[in-house]
Amino acid sequence: MKAAEKIRLKQKTIVEAAERLFLANGYSGTTMDAVALEAGVTKQTVYRYFPSKVSLFTALLGRFDEDETEFFFAEGGTLSQELQRYGVAFLSRHMQPRHMALFRLMLSESRDSSELGDLFRSHAQPYWLGKLTLFLSQYLPEQDAKAYAHMYNAMLLSERTPLLMRREEGMSAEQIRSHVDFSLLLFLHGLPLE
Template sequence: MMNDTHTVDVPITALTTSQRKRRQVMEAAARLFMAQGYGATSMDAIAREAGVSKATLYAYFQGKDALFAAIVGEACERHAEGRPCCLTDHEDDLAGALVALGEGYLSFLCREEVMAIQRVVLAEGSRFPELGRAFYESGPRRMIQWVAGWFAALQRQGRLRPGDPAVAAEQFLALQRGSTLMRRMLGVPPAPDAAEIRAVVAAAVETFLRAWGTGREQ
């Protein structure tokens, strides 16, 4: 889980001194990025908020873009830990595996701390190209590559139609997001609950399999 400073909860006793210091910096940066934006947050301010010297800060991160990428990457890594399980649990049921993957993906995107990161990128990405690049490389691109790799394996097994697996992955993920994510981004109530997410994902998977399924999904 992630705490209210938007970084991952790891028992303090499990971290080395260096890891604790790095986490301290990331938590401080996350607080400032979410409170005052990327552009208004300086490395000096992050060092002060974290209670470390600038030399220590730069020893861990070369710049704000690297720090922001680390925050995004850590959140995505925690989400990624559950992906193999959803595939293993539905090894002989492709539709079930796709639904499990989609539910986890959309639920993750709709979490408030993840929404906060995306809002920062949307608000300031045009002024700071490195921000959008760091976000995309650390988050969406990793997800597309992972799903594309799985889809390529399914194509070799004859369980998905031939075609560019990266295109299939992008289409699958876009179907999951639908209008649900847009409403969440804009703060349009109510926030989606588990039942709505399940229904959205089930419909998206049905549409995806009509385009890419082979009838050998089992």
Template sequence: MSNQAARRTRSLSADKRAAILAGAKRVFLRDGFAAGSVDAVAAEAGVGKQTVYRHFGSKDALVEALVVGMCEAIDWSAPPDASSDPRATLRRELNAFVLGLSTPGSVQLYRAIIGEAGRQPEFARLFFEAGPKVIRSRVASVLCGELPDSEASEAAAILVNLALGDAYLELVLGITPPDPKRFERQIDAALELVLPSR
């Protein structure tokens, strides 16, 4: 709408907002929500401190906007495929999920959210609903064709767990660098365990 375009020039700039959020992402995911400062965000975004407050009102609101935005942007699902082989579908689905979660940004978000889970349970819930829960139900819906409905949900949980497996804990702890091949191996082993091929 031209309304929006006209509004934007007279109103707060969407570009600035995006720049601030990008700066906030770098600063807060690097230093933590508590230790990261608004001054650092403003500097990182190439923006005046006042502009940050004009757009977001407070540090807490800024952090919340960042977390909400990142959670909403989560989309780790694989594009739909034509294949009717559920094993192949699951493999692609789990792979997309695991790769999405292995991104430096995702790992940092995961760390920050878990670090704050005791003080900011809403963030944790938001993340959970947008990420793990969605994948679980996607996997379960694929499994419904293969297993009795009563087992599909549990099997989905097991698959998702094993897909992340040890590799993800070690990745989050910073003990091992990301290793797509290792994830693939974990996914194959998980599929073999839950849906034995022969």
């Protein structure tokens, strides 16, 4: 195994250990000592790759997006088809149990840590928002595209808070498709009053 691969494997082991601890004990309840013990490495090794708990948590947030490249907008689809495809991919990802657990952690602890809240805002959805903004900028001025991208994502995630409050773990594929269809109809056409 090459040195670069060993480094990546060690970093992955540390971040996976940190994820388990952050989700079990919270951000404030997790120490770098505990991460080292969980990962089976020394504390110095943890600090070699992650100089602070903030940098370790930032790496964890990055892991949630590491396989996001599976989604891309296809050429030739209609606006509605592409937004529907995006919506299903976006909501399916964000309704996964580990995403829900991380969001629950962020909600519970960001009130006591503005740093944690800032990390969440800057790392939670940049990949998805950027891709959607770029796609919508084919149809709208860039500033409008970003505002509409935020709005569509918010509509898609509107079911997340009630699920979190009921301590449910997400939505079924059928529920996701149904919610995306409803959100897309409202997003593209507004209230169907006439």
